[in-house]
Amino acid sequence: xxxxxxxxxxxxxxxxxxxxxxxxxxxxxxxxxxxxxxxxxxxxxxxxxxxxxxxxxxxxxxxxxxxxxxxxxxxxxxxxxxxxxxxxxxxxxxxxxxxxxxxxxxxxxxxxxxxxxxxxxxxxxxxxxxxxxxxxxxxxxxxxxxxxxxxxxxxxxxxxxxxxxxxxxxxxxxxxxxxxxxxxxxxxxxxxxxxxxxxxxxxxxxxxxxxxxxxxxxxxxxxxxxxxxxxxxxxxxxxxxxxxxxxxxxxxxxxxxxxxxxxxxxxxxxxxxxxxxxxxxxxxxxxxxxx
Amino acid sequence: xxxxxxxxxxxxxxxxxxxxxxxxxxxxxxxxxxxxxxxxxxxxxxxxxxxxxxxxxxxxxxxxxxxxxxxxxxxxxxxxxxxxxxxxxxxxxxxxxxxxxxxxxxxxxxxxxxxxxxxxxxxxxxxxxxxxxxxxxxxxxxxxxxxxxxxxxxxxxxxxxxxxxxxxxxxxxxxxxxxxxxxxxxxxxxxxxxxxxxxxxxxxxxxxxxxxxxxxxxxxxxxxxxxxxxxxxxxxxxxxxxxxxxxxxxxxxxxxxxxxxxxxxxxxxxxxxxxxxxxxxxxxxxxxxxxxxxxxxxxxxxxxxxxxxxxxxxxxxx
Numbered sequence: 001x002x003x004x005x006x007x008x009x010x011x012x013x014x015x016x017x018x019x020x021x022x023x024x025x026x027x028x029x030x031x032x033x034x035x036x037x038x039x040x041x042x043x044x045x046x047x048x049x050x051x052x053x054x055x056x057x058x059x060x061x062x063x064x065x066x067x068x069x070x071x072x073x074x075x076x077x078x079x080x081x082x083x084x085x086x087x088x089x090x091x092x093x094x095x096x097x098x099x100x101x102x103x104x105x106x107x108x109x110x111x112x113x114x115x116x117x118x119x120x121x122x123x124x125x126x127x128x129x130x131x132x133x134x135x136x137x138x139x140x141x142x143x144x145x146x147x148x149x150x151x152x153x154x155x156x157x158x159x160x161x162x163x164x165x166x167x168x169x170x171x172x173x174x175x176x177x178x179x180x181x182x183x184x185x186x187x188x189x190x191x192x193x194x195x196x197x198x199x200x201x202x203x204x205x206x207x208x209x210x211x212x213x214x215x216x217x218x219x220x221x222x223x224x225x226x227x228x229x230x231x232x233x234x235x236x237x238x239x240x241x242x243x244x245x246x247x248x249x250x251x252x253x254x255x256x257x258x259x260x261x262x263x264x265x266x267x268x269x270x271x272x273x274x275x276x277x278x279x280x281x282x283x284x285x286x287x288x289x290x291x
Numbered sequence: 292x293x294x295x296x297x298x299x300x301x302x303x304x305x306x307x308x309x310x311x312x313x314x315x316x317x318x319x320x321x322x323x324x325x326x327x328x329x330x331x332x333x334x335x336x337x338x339x340x341x342x343x344x345x346x347x348x349x350x351x352x353x354x355x356x357x358x359x360x361x362x363x364x365x366x367x368x369x370x371x372x373x374x375x376x377x378x379x380x381x382x383x384x385x386x387x388x389x390x391x392x393x394x395x396x397x398x399x400x401x402x403x404x405x406x407x408x409x410x411x412x413x414x415x416x417x418x419x420x421x422x423x424x425x426x427x428x429x430x431x432x433x434x435x436x437x438x439x440x441x442x443x444x445x446x447x448x449x450x451x452x453x454x455x456x457x458x459x460x461x462x463x464x465x466x467x468x469x470x471x472x473x474x475x476x477x478x479x480x481x482x483x484x485x486x487x488x489x490x491x492x493x494x495x496x497x498x499x500x501x502x503x504x505x506x507x508x509x510x511x512x513x514x515x516x517x518x519x520x521x522x523x524x525x526x527x528x529x530x531x532x533x534x535x536x537x538x539x540x541x542x543x544x545x546x547x548x549x550x551x552x553x554x555x556x557x558x559x560x561x562x563x564x565x566x567x568x569x570x571x572x573x574x575x576x577x578x579x580x581x582x583x584x585x586x587x588x589x590x591x592x593x594x595x596x597x598x599x600x601x602x603x604x605x606x607x608x609x
Contacts, residue, residue, distance in 0.1 A: 100584065270418040277415045
């Protein structure tokens with residue numbers, strides 16, 4: 001029973017992280033129709049920015065959230081203005097945008113390797129090892145905080161997209177960029193903003209992961225693929241759909257340890273990716289992501 | 292990445308005579324000159340790389356399905372061949388061919404993925420590649436797990452692999468040209484340009500993609516087997532590694548996706564780069580490949596081949 005509760009907690013926590021990783025990927029895909037393969041690289045970058053702030057400036061990882069958000073937003077803006085803007089959109093740009101952003105990812109990875117070497121790092125705080133008793137099991141304070149942030153993020157994002165003027169413009173551009181131009185929306189600006197918000201979310205996910213897991217420059221590749229499963233499964237219709245999908249992915253992955261040898265559990269995410277793409281490309285809720 | 296017909300024709304038919312001369316020259320090179328074993332081995336590896344890249348290109352260039360998972364087939368070809376040499380004492384060439392057949396059959400497993408297009412196919416192949424790496428590393432009785440398999444060291448065979456490599460490389464190049472010129476090549480182009488329109492004119496995307504994926508997988512598997520004999524030691528983390536898949540993609544993209552000359556050009560450049568520049572700065576290779584990729588996609592989608600064509604046009608205009 002205690003083991004079950006343990007697993008359930010880690011599944012819920014993982015779901016929060018996966019969902020945070022997926023929002024940015026889904027947002028960028030939904031609006032720009034570009035699969036951002038550099039997403040994994042930005043997740044890794046977010047982790048390292050948080051780590052540097054903690055190691056060098058002694059800043060608490062939770063206090064560095066705004067800095068990481070702004071820094072990764074800036075990375076996104078630069079990437080968009082410098083590179084992504086020049087790519088053909090939609091199906092025609094498929095392989096080209098994929099390869100270009102893959103190149104960006106390789107460069108980010110290599111840069112991190114040169115600056116920080118390939119050693120594993122982790123953000124260790126004074127409360128990293130503190131835990132609270134919950135339902136006969138212990139849950140680390142840190143994990144609860146991560147979960148809290150992972151739950152606030154979709155609410156804020158939902159509000160941004162539904163209620164704010166910019167959010168409405170983003171959704172309008174996702175539906176029909178040409179009409180938006182006619183309505184006086186600066187489509188390029190919205191694209192830039194969307195890309196920035198997407199990468200900022202990736203950075204946040206990276207920072208949150210870094211408080212729990214060890215990471216190195218290759219961090220982010222498995223995460224990117226899982227985020228992609230979540231996006232496909234959850235569809236682009238709603239933020240909350242993605243959250244549900246993230247929970248499903250996390251539960252399958254965590255509970256796989258009960259039936260699979262531990263070495264193979266890391267393959268579960270990859271197998272799920274392939275199965276979802278083959279059998280459920282339309283997502284769980286019928287809002288097709290795939291064209 | 293569409294090309295004017297004249298360019299296509301020029302790329303699809305590099306003068307056969309020139310090709311024959313190059314192959315013949317390479318074949319007598321080690322005999323005519325006292326080649327160091329370093330350059331001998333380097334050329335052998337280059338031939339294998341070019342062969343793999345040409346085969347990847349049938350899928351990634353001709354059909355336009357960019358695979359990030361071909362390492363799985365390279366690994367299967369390699370391990371099946373190695374097992375046959377070790378357990379059944381098969382002569383290596385026979386083992387390579389059997390490995391190739393095995394890889395070809397396994398490639399058919401990609402069938403349900405082939406209706407995915409563009410980025411979805413590519414991302415699914417990342418999943419397949421990584422899942423098979425973990426699976427085959429776990430399957431110790433077959434692959435030896437993390438400690439890998441050692442084959443009997445055979446220096447004569449390693450020396451001969453130069454000509455075996457040159458042979459399969461030339462065959463792959465001829466096959467590429469033959470596919471491009473045949474109606475099959477046109478049908479693949481049609482699928483690449485527009486699957487639905489291809490279907491409307493009677494080109495079955497399902498059948499032709501299956502066909503090409505098997506051909507491509509078998510040849511990549513063949514190079515896997517030859518690679519196993521060349522190194523006498525293989526381990527699944529390397530054979531099935533993501534880096535191997537990326538290397539195939541990069542070779543073709545840098546040389547020129549969808550052309551015949553491109554993969555060969557790309558492989559030669561990458562091998563030269565790796566041996567000369569990156570031997571002194573090994574920590575830079577990923578970033579350098581990334582930068583090359585970015586520049587090529589932004590400025591010259593046809594890679595080095597496109598660059599050559601551009602230079603050719605300039606020269607002609609003078």
